[in-house]
Amino acid sequence: MDDAIVHLAALTAQRDRELLDVTLAQGVLDLLGSVSVGVHRLIGREDEARRWLCCGLARKGQIAVSDPSWVDLHALPLQGAHPLRERALASRLPEQSGPDADCAEHVMVMPLPVEVGLPGVLEVHSAEPLSVRAQRTIQTVLKVFGNFQNLLESSQRDALTSLLNRQTFDATFLKASMPVAERNADHADGERRSNEASAHWLGVVDIDHFKRVNDGFGHLIGDEVLVLVARIMRQTFRHHDRLYRFGGEEFVILLRGGNEEDAWGAFERFRINVAQYPFPQVQNVTVSVGFTEVRLQDTPNMAFARADQAVYRAKHQGRNQVLSHEALVRSGMLASAEEHIGDVELF
Numbered sequence: 001m002d003d004a005i006v007h008l009a010a011l012t013a014q015r016d017r018e019l020l021d022v023t024l025a026q027g028v029l030d031l032l033g034s035v036s037v038g039v040h041r042l043i044g045r046e047d048e049a050r051r052w053l054c055c056g057l058a059r060k061g062q063i064a065v066s067d068p069s070w071v072d073l074h075a076l077p078l079q080g081a082h083p084l085r086e087r088a089l090a091s092r093l094p095e096q097s098g099p100d101a102d103c104a105e106h107v108m109v110m111p112l113p114v115e116v117g118l119p120g121v122l123e124v125h126s127a128e129p130l131s132v133r134a135q136r137t138i139q140t141v142l143k144v145f146g147n148f149q150n151l152l153e154s155s156q157r158d159a160l161t162s163l164l165n166r167q168t169f170d171a172t173f174l175k176a177s178m179p180v181a182e183r184n185a186d187h188a189d190g191e192r193r194s195n196e197a198s199a200h201w202l203g204v205v206d207i208d209h210f211k212r213v214n215d216g217f218g219h220l221i222g223d224e225v226l227v228l229v230a231r232i233m234r235q236t237f238r239h240h241d242r243l244y245r246f247g248g249e250e251f252v253i254l255l256r257g258g259n260e261e262d263a264w265g266a267f268e269r270f271r272i273n274v275a276q277y278p279f280p281q282v283q284n285v286t287v288s289v290g291f292t293e294v295r296l297q298d299t300p301n302m303a304f305a306r307a308d309q310a311v312y313r314a315k316h317q318g319r320n321q322v323l324s325h326e327a328l329v330r331s332g333m334l335a336s337a338e339e340h341i342g343d344v345e346l347f
Helices: 001-012 017-032 082-093 132-156 167-178 180-186 210-217 219-236 258-276 300-316 325-330
Strands: 036-043 053-061 093-096 105-113 119-126 200-207 240-247 250-256 285-293 322-324
Touching: 001 017, 001 105, 001 132, 017 036, 017 053, 017 119, 017 132, 082 093, 082 105, 082 119, 105 132, 105 325, 119 132, 132 167, 132 325, 167 240, 167 250, 167 300, 200 210, 200 219, 200 258, 200 300, 219 240, 250 258, 258 285, 258 322, 285 300, 285 325, 300 322, 300 325, 322 325
Parallel strands: 285 322
Antiparallel strands: 036 053, 036 119, 093 105, 105 119, 200 250, 200 285, 240 250
8 A cells, every 4th residue: 555655646746747657657657566567559640540659568578668759650550450459448447358469468458537637547467467446446546647637638638728838838839949969868767769850840820800700700700710729739740749729819730840941831721720710600720830940958948039030920921821031031031130129019
């Protein structure tokens, strides 16, 4: 019992959403003394083939790891490749199997709490079948895990759109702006690293003439527009891109990977998707987007200010467009990369 309390304390002390699953896997492994414990979640849109992402894997005598969230989606196993996990998710009950030609161990799969987060399972590999007591211990740990996950999610997400909130942005951004070597060292005990040293791009999105929507159609319709824009964001960007609502009609997107042209293409697809969407009553809604590359040693405010400059320029140039801060500096439309513009809202 004392060991269980210690591991539950470690679990509920975790504030990093990406490392919470790693902590769960390591805690269950330590409690049971099993061969390995994994936390696997389904990622991908519901309208496409979904795949298993290893969010935490602990093996006896080894450091717990996870797949990086930006791993190539097509390199991950398809949902149907693990029927035991599928059955556990479908039934919401534990599923188990004994040793066979594919696996020399006993396997117990339990569904994770479903209230928030991606659907997933806890998978335990052991030399012997788990006792009833061990299964009850896991179920208790999963209940605490689910309750804590709910609290963590509610504190980190915008109540209206369910996107990440402003308070969560700083911690996520600081990870992205750390030097690659430092990120690798910092996560040596919690994340399997990709060899790709990709850039990050910060985009600021502003809904054009949003005040007119609220004034002309009312705040309920305005809220519906915000919810639908958030939905379009989820449908447009990749599973590992970070999507935030900063308040009002302002959204922020943190992209990983690619060059400036790739980033522009991603933001442009989003702009087009919004412009083509038939919003109820309002019909036509457009967005202006400004973006910048996240630089080493950037603070959140520094990168945000550069992207905000590009949004400011997009507003002045007619709205409904995507502009790169770096491209504006190269063209001479901005005096310097260090120029700052105060908080300005254009309607």
